[in-house]
Amino acid sequence: MKVSAAKKAQNREAILRVAERLLREKGPSGVGVAEVMAGAGMTHGGFYGHFTSREELNAVAITQALQRAACYLAKVVSDGGLEGFTRQYLDKVHLKDVSRGCPIAATATEIPRQPAPIRAAFAKGLRDYLEAGIPEGTDRADALSRHCSLIGALILARAVADHDRTLAGELLLAVQGS
């Protein structure tokens, strides 16, 4: 049952949308062909009409997720500088919203274990993200350091969130106020 070209493009979008969500929720190795296709309303066999492999899907999903994040970052930073972004990034809402939140904080420690194309996509995406996160007239090193704090704090807070809510909150607040 062939579908129209428009519908095919739409299906590809749907696959990527699900993949981006799973990427954040379960990491790169948690993006499964069957689950992604089911989430997009299809069966697994059709997957290879859109991507050559699970690995390629992951690389594209990571690239898109980081681009989206960089785009959002640039917007918020141009409005309220790094302070404005910090407030949102370290908010409890972001702490809980893994599936739509920062793709870096959701995947970073798993990247070194991924195949080269995925690592390359992440490296390029992270660079673009960080470049987008240096406000006009801000010292570059200061801004980079700041992003390390933000991402580090969110990662650690999430890691302990459901067993040590106190520590999670303390970490977010400590970086917020520093």
Place this chain on the structure above:
Amino acid sequence: MKVSAAKKAQNREAILRVAERLLREKGPSGVGVAEVMAGAGMTHGGFYGHFTSREELNAVAITQALQRAACYLAKVVSDGGLEGFTRQYLDKVHLKDVSRGCPIAATATEIPRQPAPIRAAFAKGLRDYLEAGIPEGTDRADALSRHCSLIGALILARAVADHDRTLAGELLLAVQGS
């Protein structure tokens, strides 16, 4: 072929040693029963004489790894304060030495996806680690924030290390100097 009680204890140590290494190299989901047992010089069947499940092994391995890290942290901090620790933590040697380096930077983003016992072990271990990393007379929030920076920087630097050496070095340096 039964072995002596002493040898059995020794075997358990060997299993845990390999598990701790694999935990850092491949993350919690990369700690495989067969590989751990092979690394310890045994076959997989004997595993369940030492642990009830792969999950239990992971929880114990994480606890031990974080304890070791906290112990080391306390020592370095009591000698040279957070500055002394920072220098070592952000060194290129540590960047490359994943298998014996900081277990937090090696696993943190995968923790929220692990079963509850593993998450609990990590939460407890991270708290103890951080408490050990607050030098006498230092502001608690400042120290916590500093650890977020360090861990964040190392995680990001490792994620891009082999595709963007420049950025990796820049991140380590930025946090070093801030």
Place this chain on the structure above:
DNA sequence: TGTACATCAGTGAACGCGCGTTCACTGATGTAC
């Protein structure tokens, strides 16, 4: 505009592989006498 036909997007069964776990077995250990 209508018709015949080639194309091809998606289906679902099948395959191979890795992995956690189980279990009957082996033979060294260590205890009871």
Place this chain on the structure above:
DNA sequence: TGTACATCAGTGAACGCGCGTTCACTGATGTAC
């Protein structure tokens, strides 16, 4: 101290399951006339 025997740590085959990938098939699409 020596011997017989119960215990039990480790072995390796086997099982079930999930997952990535392949492939013959289906039937709607869209093109050629």
